[in-house]
Amino acid sequence: MQLLDGKKTANDIKEEIAIEVTTLVAKGGKKPHLAAILVGSDGASETYVNAKVKACERVGFDSTLVRFDSDVSEEELLSEIEKINNNLDIDGLIVQLPLPKHIDEMKVTEAISPKKDVDGFHPSNIGRMTLNSPTFLPATPAGILELLERHKVETVGKHCVIVGRSNIVGLPMSILMAQKSYPGNCTVTLTHSRTQNLKKITKTADILIVALGKAEFVTADMVKDGVCIIDVGITRVKSDKTKSGWKLLGDVAFESVKDKCSFITPVPGGVGPMTIAMLLKNTLIAAKSKT
Numbered sequence: 425m426q427l428l429d430g431k432k433t434a435n436d437i438k439e440e441i442a443i444e445v446t447t448l449v450a451k452g453g454k455k456p457h458l459a460a461i462l463v464g465s466d467g468a469s470e471t472y473v474n475a476k477v478k479a480c481e482r483v484g485f486d487s488t489l490v491r492f493d494s495d496v497s498e499e500e501l502l503s504e505i506e507k508i509n510n511n512l513d514i515d516g517l518i519v520q521l522p523l524p525k526h527i528d529e530m531k532v533t534e535a536i537s538p539k540k541d542v543d544g545f546h547p548s549n550i551g552r553m554t555l556n557s558p559t560f561l562p563a564t565p566a567g568i569l570e571l572l573e574r575h576k577v578e579t580v581g582k583h584c585v586i587v588g589r590s591n592i593v594g595l596p597m598s599i600l601m602a603q604k605s606y607p608g609n610c611t612v613t614l615t616h617s618r619t620q621n622l623k624k625i626t627k628t629a630d631i632l633i634v635a636l637g638k639a640e641f642v643t644a645d646m647v648k649d650g651v652c653i654i655d656v657g658i659t660r661v662k663s664d665k666t667k668s669g670w671k672l673l674g675d676v677a678f679e680s681v682k683d684k685c686s687f688i689t690p691v692p693g694g695v696g697p698m699t700i701a702m703l704l705k706n707t708l709i710a711a712k713s714k715t
C-alpha cells in the first residue's frame with residue numbers, strides 16, 4: 425500500500441508557486457491577490473478560511489478577508505462581490521460556503537466574475553470544464569487529479585466509482601475522470617443515496633473516490649484487493665485523546681481498508697491540503713492571465 429500523501433504533495437506545490445511568485449515580482453509584476461468572504465462565525469468555515477489566508481501568506485500572495493455577520497442581506501453581499509469583481513488589484517475571489525439560509529448560494533456563485541472564480545464553481549467555468557476547455561477547475565477535484573498524477577496512478581481504462589454527486593466534488597470528478605486525458609480515460613460510475621446495491625458496485629472499483637460525508641462509511645468488505653482509494657470526507661467527531669477534544673475522520677474506515685489498497689489517501693493529510701494548494705494554483709493562473 426502506498427499512501428497518497430496530500431500534505432507533502434501540497435507543500436511541494438506551494439513551494440513551486442512561491443518560486444513563481446518570486447519570479448513574477450522580480451520581473452516587475454504584482455503579487456497575486458486572493459479575496460475571501462466569510463459570512464457568520466461557523467467554526468469549520470472559520471478554520472477553512474483562516475487556513476486559506478495563511479496559505480496565501482506562505483506563498484507570497486496578498487490576501488483580503490471580508491467578514492459579514494450572519495444576518496447580512498443578500499443585497500449587501502452581492503454588492504461587495506461586485507466591488508471585488510471591479511477591483512483590478514484582486515485576482516481571485518472565494519465566498520466560503522455554506523451561507524445562511526436566507527441567502528441564495530447559486531445567486532452568489534453566479535455573481536462572482538468567472539475570471540476571478542478561483543473555486544471553479546461558476547456555471548460558465550463548470551461548462552468549460554465539461555467541454556475540456558481551459559478554465560479554473562473546482563479545487564477539490566483538481567487536487568485529486570494532481571494527487572493521482574504526481575503519484576503516477578494508472579487510470580486509463582480503469583473503472584472509477586464515485587460515491588456522492590455534489591456539485592463541488594462528486595459530479596465534477598465524474599466528468600474529469602471520464603475525460604480523454606491523464607488522469608482520466610476511466611469508465612466512470614457515479615453513485616448517490618438512491619443507488620441500489622452500492623457494495624456490489626464499489627467492489628468492482630479500480631479507483632474509488634468517496635465524498636458523502638459519513639464517517640468510516642466504506643469498510644473492507646466493500647472494496648476489492650488493489651483498489652486505489654481517494655477519501656474526500658471530513659467529519660469532526662469528539663475525542664478524549666486529542667488536546668482540542670475532537671478529531672477528523674474520513675468517509676473510509678482507513679485502518680481496516682488500507683491493507684487491501686494499492687494507494688489510499690489519509691484523513692487528515694490527504695485531499696484537504698490539496699484543495700487549498702489548488703485554490704492557490706488557480707489564483708496564480710488568474711493573476712498571470714492579466715499580465
Ligand code: NDP
Binds near residue numbers: 591615617635696
Ligand atoms: P454533500 O452533502 O453535498 O453530498 C453528499 C453526497 O453523498 C450526495 O450526492 C448524496 O446523495 C451522497 N450520499 C449520501 N448518503 C449516501 C449513501 N448512503 N450512499 C451513497 N451516497 C450517499 O457533500 P460534499 O460533496 O460537499 O462533501 C462530502 C464530504 O466531503 C463531506 O465530509 C465534506 O466535509 C467533505 N469535503 C472535503 C473537502 C476537502 O477539501 N477534503 C472539500 C469538500 C467536501 P444524494 O445526492 O442522493 O443526496
